[in-house]
Amino acid sequence: MGSGEWCLQKRDSFKSETLVGNETVPEIGCLSIIVLGASGDLAKKKTFPALFHLYCQGFLPPIEVHIFGYARTKISDDELRNRIRGYLVSERSASPSKDVSKFLQLIKYVSGSYDAAEGFQMLDKEISKHETSKNSLEGSSRRLFYLALPPSVYPSVCRMIRRYCMNKSNLGRWTRIVVEKPFGRDLGSAEELSSQIGELFDEPQIYRIDHYLGKELVQNLLVLRFANRFFLPLWNRDNIDNVQIVFREDFGTEGRGGYFDEYGIIRDIIQNHLLQVLCLVAMEKPVSLKPERIRDEKVKVLQSVLPIKDEEVVLGQYEGYRDDPTVPDHSNTPTFATIILRIHNERWEGVPFILKAGKALNSRKAEIRVQFKDVPGDIFKCKKQGRNEFVIRLQPSEAMYMKLMVKQPGLEMSTVQSELDLSYRQRYQGVTIPEAYERLILDTIRGDQQHFVRRDELKHGRFSRLFYIELTTVK
Numbered sequence: 001m002g003s004g005e006w007c008l009q010k011r012d013s014f015k016s017e018t019l020v021g022n023e024t025v026p027e028i029g030c031l032s033i034i035v036l037g038a039s040g041d042l043a044k045k046k047t048f049p050a051l052f053h054l055y056c057q058g059f060l061p062p063i064e065v066h067i068f069g070y071a072r073t074k075i076s077d078d079e080l081r082n083r084i085r086g087y088l089v090s091e092r093s094a095s096p097s098k099d100v101s102k103f104l105q106l107i108k109y110v111s112g113s114y115d116a117a118e119g120f121q122m123l124d125k126e127i128s129k130h131e132t133s134k135n136s137l138e139g140s141s142r143r144l145f146y147l148a149l150p151p152s153v154y155p156s157v158c159r160m161i162r163r164y165c166m167n168k169s170n171l172g173r174w175t176r177i178v179v180e181k182p183f184g185r186d187l188g189s190a191e192e193l194s195s196q197i198g199e200l201f202d203e204p205q206i207y208r209i210d211h212y213l214g215k216e217l218v219q220n221l222l223v224l225r226f227a228n229r230f231f232l233p234l235w236n237r238d239n240i241d242n243v244q245i246v247f248r249e250d251f252g253t254e255g256r257g258g259y260f261d262e263y264g265i266i267r268d269i270i271q272n273h274l275l276q277v278l279c280l281v282a283m284e285k286p287v288s289l290k291p292e293r294i295r296d297e298k299v300k301v302l303q304s305v306l307p308i309k310d311e312e313v314v315l316g317q318y319e320g321y322r323d324d325p326t327v328p329d330h331s332n333t334p335t336f337a338t339i340i341l342r343i344h345n346e347r348w349e350g351v352p353f354i355l356k357a358g359k360a361l362n363s364r365k366a367e368i369r370v371q372f373k374d375v376p377g378d379i380f381k382c383k384k385q386g387r388n389e390f391v392i393r394l395q396p397s398e399a400m401y402m403k404l405m406v407k408q409p410g411l412e413m414s415t416v417q418s419e420l421d422l423s424y425r426q427r428y429q430g431v432t433i434p435e436a437y438e439r440l441i442l443d444t445i446r447g448d449q450q451h452f453v454r455r456d457e458l459k460h461g462r463f464s465r466l467f468y469i470e471l472t473t474v475k
C-alpha cells in the first residue's frame with residue numbers, strides 16, 4: 001500500500017461473534033434490548049440514537065431484534081417514539097426517513113416502577129411474547145438490559161431483573177446488564193453497589209460503561225503508544241514535563257441539575273472519564289491485547305496514584321448555575337475542577353497529571369496534551385517560543401498534532417513553532433467515525449469487555465481524597 005493510502009477495515013455486519021472464554025461463538029438468535037430509564041436524557045440523546053446507528057448498519061436485524069423502553073412515566077409506545085424521533089440521525093442510512101420509521105416500529109414501551117414486581121413481570125411477559133413471535137427456543141435468546149438511570153436505583157432494578165426477567169432456561173445465550181457511571185458516590189458506596197450487583201450477576205454479565213472508552217481517539221491510545229517506535233523511548237519522566245487531560249463543555253446543566261448537583265463535576269467527569277484516559281496514557285504495555293491483561297495494567301496505574309494534596313486542587317462554580325430551577329438555591333457543588341494527580345512509579349515519578357473539567361465554559365473540547373521538557377543546551381534560544389507538545393484531540397474534530405520547532409523559512413537562521421498535523425476529517429475523508437455508545441453497545445452484544453470498567457478498577461480509582469474535596473465549599 002502506498003504511503004498516501006489508508007486502510008479501512010469494515011466491521012462484518014450481521015455475523016457478530018461473542019467471546020466465551022477464549023473461544024468465539026456466533027452471535028445469533030433472538031435479541032431483546034431493554035432500555036431502563038427510557039424517558040430520560042441519556043436514553044433520548046445517546047442510547048436510542050446509538051441503537052439506530054447499529055440498526056442502519058445491519059447489526060440489529062429486525063428478524064432477531066426487539067427493543068423495549070421501560071420507565072415510570074406513563075406514555076404510550078407512540079409517545080416514546082415521538083420523543084426520540086428527532087434524535088435519530090444517521091449519515092449511514094441511504095433512506096433516512098424510511099429507516100427511522102422501521103426502527104421505531106421495533107420499539108415497545110412498558111411503564112412501571114423500579115422496585116416493584118408488577119412492572120418487571122409485565123416487562124418479562126412482553127419480552128417473552130417477542131421471543132415466542134421470533135420462534136426462538138425458550139431461553140435460547142439474548143437479553144440486554146441497559147440501565148440509563150441514576151445509580152441510586154441500580155440495586156433495586158438489578159434485583160427485579162434477576163427475579164423476574166432472566167432467560168428462563170439453561171438452553172444457552174445470555175442475560176447482560178449495562179450500568180452507567182457514576183458508580184456510587186465514594187469508595188464505600190461504590191463497594192456497596194458492586195457487592196449488591198455482584199450478588200445478583202457474575203462479572204462477565206456486568207458491563208460498567210464509561211463512554212469515553214468508546215471514543216475513537218481514546219481507543220487509539222494503545223496503538224499510538226505501543227505500535228510506534230517514536231513514542232516508546234520518550235514516554236517517561238526523563239522527557240515529559242507534564243500531561244494535561246482536559247474536558248470543557250460550553251453548556252451548563254440544562255435541566256439535569258437534579259442529577260448533577262448530587263454528584264458534581266468530579267464524580268460526573270473526572271473520576272470516571274478523565275481517570276480512564278489517564279490510565280491509558282500512563283499504563284505499561286500489557287502482555288497481550290486480552291481485555292483482562294489491559295485492565296490489569298490500568299489497575300496498576302490507579303494503585304500507584306499518590307494522595308491528592310489540597311494545594312493541588314482548584315474548584316469553581318459557574319455564574320448562573322443556581323438559576324437552573326433543578327439546582328438547589330444554595331448549592332456549593334463544583335461545576336469546574338482542576339486536580340493534579342501524581343503517579344508514584346519508575347516511569348512517572350515527578351510528572352504532574354493535570355486533570356481539568358468544567359461545564360458552561362467558553363468552548364467544547366476534550367483533549368490530552370503531553371508537554372515535553374525543554375531541550376538541554378538550547379543553542380537556538382527558542383525556549384520562549386514554546387515546548388514540544390503532542391496533542392490528542394478527542395473532540396470535536398478528532399485530531400492529533402505535534403508542536404515542534406522548525407527553521408523559519410527564509411534567509412535567516414531563526415526558529416518558529418510549527419505543527420505536524422493529523423486531522424481525521426482531512427485524512428479520512430468520507431469515513432464516519434462511530435459514536436462511542438454505538439461501539440460499546442455492539443461490544444456488549446458481542447461479549448467483549450475490553451472497553452468496560454472492571455470491578456477492581458472502580459475500587460482503586462476511588463481515592464478517598466477525590467471525594468472528600470467534593471464536599472469543600474466553593475468560594
Ligand SMILES: NC(=O)C1=CN([C@@H]2O[C@H](COP(=O)(O)OP(=O)(O)OC[C@H]3O[C@@H](n4cnc5c(N)ncnc54)[C@H](OP(=O)(O)O)[C@@H]3O)[C@@H](O)[C@H]2O)C=CC1
Nearest residue numbers: 037039040041042043071072073148149150151180181182
Ligand atoms: N445524560 C447524559 O448525557 C449522560 C448520562 N450518563 C449517566 O446515565 C445515567 C442516566 O442519566 P440521565 O438520562 O441524564 O438521567 P435522567 O435524570 O434523565 O434520568 C433517567 C430517567 O430515570 C428516571 N429517574 C430520574 N431520577 C430518578 C430518581 N431519583 N429515582 C428513580 N428514577 C429516576 C426518570 O424516568 P421516570 O421518572 O420516567 O422513571 C428519568 O427519565 C446517569 O447515571 C448518568 O450519569 C452518562 C453519560 C452521559
Ligand SMILES: O=C1O[C@H](COP(=O)(O)O)[C@@H](O)[C@H](O)[C@H]1O
Nearest residue numbers: 181211249268269273366395436
Ligand atoms: O458522562 C457525561 O458525559 C457528558 C459529555 O459527554 P461527551 O461525549 O459529549 O463529551 C456530559 O455532558 C455529562 O454531564 C456527563 O454525565
